Amino acid sequence: MLYPRESETREVRSLDGIWNFVRSDQANPTQGVRDEWYAKELSQSKPTIPMPVPASYNDITTDNLRDHVGTVWYDRKFFVPRSWAKDQRVWLRFGSVHYEAYVWVNGQKVVKHEMGHLPFEAEVTDLLNYGAENRITVMCDNALIQTTVPQGRITEVPNDGGMTIVQSYTFDFFNYAGIHRSVHLAANEADNVLHIQANLYDKEGVLVANVTSDGKLGGKLQVNQVKPWWPYLMHPEPGYLYELEIKLLATNEELLDVYRLKFLINGNPVYFRGFGRHEDADIRGKGLDNALMVRDFNLLKWIGANAYRTSHYPYSEESMQFADEHGIMIIDECPSGRSLDIISFNRYNAWYSNTGRLDMVTQNVIEEATAWNKHYNKPIIMSEYGADTLEGLHMLPAYVWSEEFQTEVFSRHFKAFDELRRKGWFIGEFVWNFADFKTAQSYTRVGGNKKGVFTRARQPKAAAHLLRKRYFALGRDLDQCSFPEDLFTYIAT
Incomplete structure (x- = not known):
């Protein structure tokens, strides 16, 4: 899965910022799904508080949200440019939500993803209101059980108020939860691709190798006089990176999409x-x-x-x-x-x-x-x-x-x-x-x-x-x- 990078053929918009936030009742974690909180603004279902994205939600407030076990909800409004409605495919991408995420756009379910710390994305082209307001809703569940990675255990124990839900685990770091990494919308041309062109540039922007494919997802680039990637302190110029540019071309050679990515060439063995x-x-x-x-x-x-x-x-x-x-x-x-x-x-x-x-x-x-x-x-x-x-x-x-x-x-x-x-x-x-x-x-x-x-x-x-x-x-x-x-x-x- 490629990181969302802007180019002359791809527009990327960040949805980071202050979102609305609701904590579910620990004793009733599925209430929001049953009552369809995603079908309208969260504030119409329960009082919301502001929550920064990206961030773990645990340490933001001064109450017992830190140790909450179960589901929480986020939502926010955003606009999509009218220009995206024509010959574009639009993708919604999350860098990470811990642990399990359910995502809705304008009340329609888009994607479910399990396992924190990893990116996930889904196409939302047909779900957006172009040139108008949209709403994204996310339900996040931080519960860890024997089949999650990492594993945990959920138990119900008595407390001064009756019974409460407790999360336990054996790993030695805190089970932070929430929308941990950036959220993006990315739009690119919606056309069939027949040719793939790969160009490799050195750090000075000089083209050092290129190849064109007829659509097959494979090929080789040969670089003469390679400048190797060196670790810090091993060379006066550590971290030398080449830039790989991938162009997707239509039948008439019209440029449909371009993606640029830096990659490293490693040097000698190190300590x-x-x-x-x-x-x-x-x-x-x-x-x-x-x-x-x-x-x-x-x-x-x-x-x-x-x-x-x-x-x-x-x-x-x-x-x-x-x-x-x-x-x-x-x-x-x-x-x-x-x-x-x-x-x-x-x-x-x-x-x-x-x-x-x-x-x-x-x-x-x-x-x-x-x-x-x-x-x-x-x-x-x-x-x-x-x-x-x-x-x-x-x-x-x-x-x-x-x-x-x-x-x-x-x-x-x-x-x-x-x-x-x-x-x-x-x-x-x-x-x-x-x-x-x-x-x-x-x-x-x-x-x-x-x-x-x-x-x-x-x-x-x-x-x-x-x-x-x-x-x-x-x-x-x-x-x-x-x-x-x-x-x-x-x-x-």
């Missing part, structure tokens, strides 16, 4: 250094936020990381493209797979295992990584290690939850990693986590998971400065990159 991450932040939850996205990538480059893991779901298309443009590699998680080319393992030495024992970190890491490689004879990555850390808590000697303890945990792992790197098959280290993130309420979680190197507000803890020195030292050793001027604080001559 991965980075983080596991979450799409998570204050107030907007898992909602797409361009300001936050740019801040996160600036922090990745500030600290010298060249990669991150998408844990534990597909990330936004906007962030994936931004990573390509800035030379940041991504290990993209998938729910299952039969064959593995790389072994990655998670282990929380001195935290979940042998809590507080810093003297039992280095050798344990070396022995476990070596055992995995010996058994499978494949490259090894340590994909998670770390310790929860409360910002501003300092204790000497180092003690669990203190910033000193997190720093010491990292340092003991660094010793193991350097010995393993010399063996040739150890190819990467990923801290868990990039930033603190929200979880379900638990006495083991003080306001969420605090293993972040950065706070949830994206400010560095003490370990961030140690990790920065580590990652740039690796960059200089492996890739001959230079140190930032502010990496080391002046002390004395």
Whole structure:
């Protein structure tokens, strides 16, 4: 499914903004469908509140909406230009709705989609009022059960008011819900396509390869003197991208549609250094936020990381493209797979295992990584290690939850990693986590998971400065990159 990009043959309109919002009664989640709330404005069925899109709805209000289980409803009005009524096909596209979504346009059901974090679309050409007002309605259900991905359990338990619905799950991040990513309308020419033309341009806009097909969905482009894509810190010009242009032509060679997409050409093998991450932040939850996205990538480059893991779901298309443009590699998680080319393992030495024992970190890491490689004879990555850390808590000697303890945990792992790197098959280290993130309420979680190197507000803890020195030292050793001027604080001559 292609991302909606504007071109000379495609017009894209955003439906992001402030929508109307209604929460269903937890004890009666299907009431809205039975009473056909989608057939008219939501405000005619129940009082509405304003809700930003994209955003998780959980942290927007000051009441108990945060822990709501079941269905919620959105709607908004929009106009479609009269010009779209002639020889156009119009598509409605959602970047992500978590978890299950039902969509109506002008009271007509358009699409049902299950599974958050993934885009979906449907054609709405025949459902729109051109040159007039339209209404879109969305019902979102955040309930997780044994057959959803991820899994969860719904139970009914007694409370002070009688009975209530409770959602439980075993994964360690908060079940944010709502319209998480952008909503678009896209219109393009409605004609039969007989020819496909593919053009490849370099970064300077020079055509370097092209091919024309008679309609078959296949072909090859050959590029001479390729400029490879390099990860951050491995080359003076990281993230070099070519632009692929696809043109759809009619019988008379009239241009019907054009789509341009940048793609990467990878370079040589690298040593991965980075983080596991979450799409998570204050107030907007898992909602797409361009300001936050740019801040996160600036922090990745500030600290010298060249990669991150998408844990534990597909990330936004906007962030994936931004990573390509800035030379940041991504290990993209998938729910299952039969064959593995790389072994990655998670282990929380001195935290979940042998809590507080810093003297039992280095050798344990070396022995476990070596055992995995010996058994499978494949490259090894340590994909998670770390310790929860409360910002501003300092204790000497180092003690669990203190910033000193997190720093010491990292340092003991660094010793193991350097010995393993010399063996040739150890190819990467990923801290868990990039930033603190929200979880379900638990006495083991003080306001969420605090293993972040950065706070949830994206400010560095003490370990961030140690990790920065580590990652740039690796960059200089492996890739001959230079140190930032502010990496080391002046002390004395």
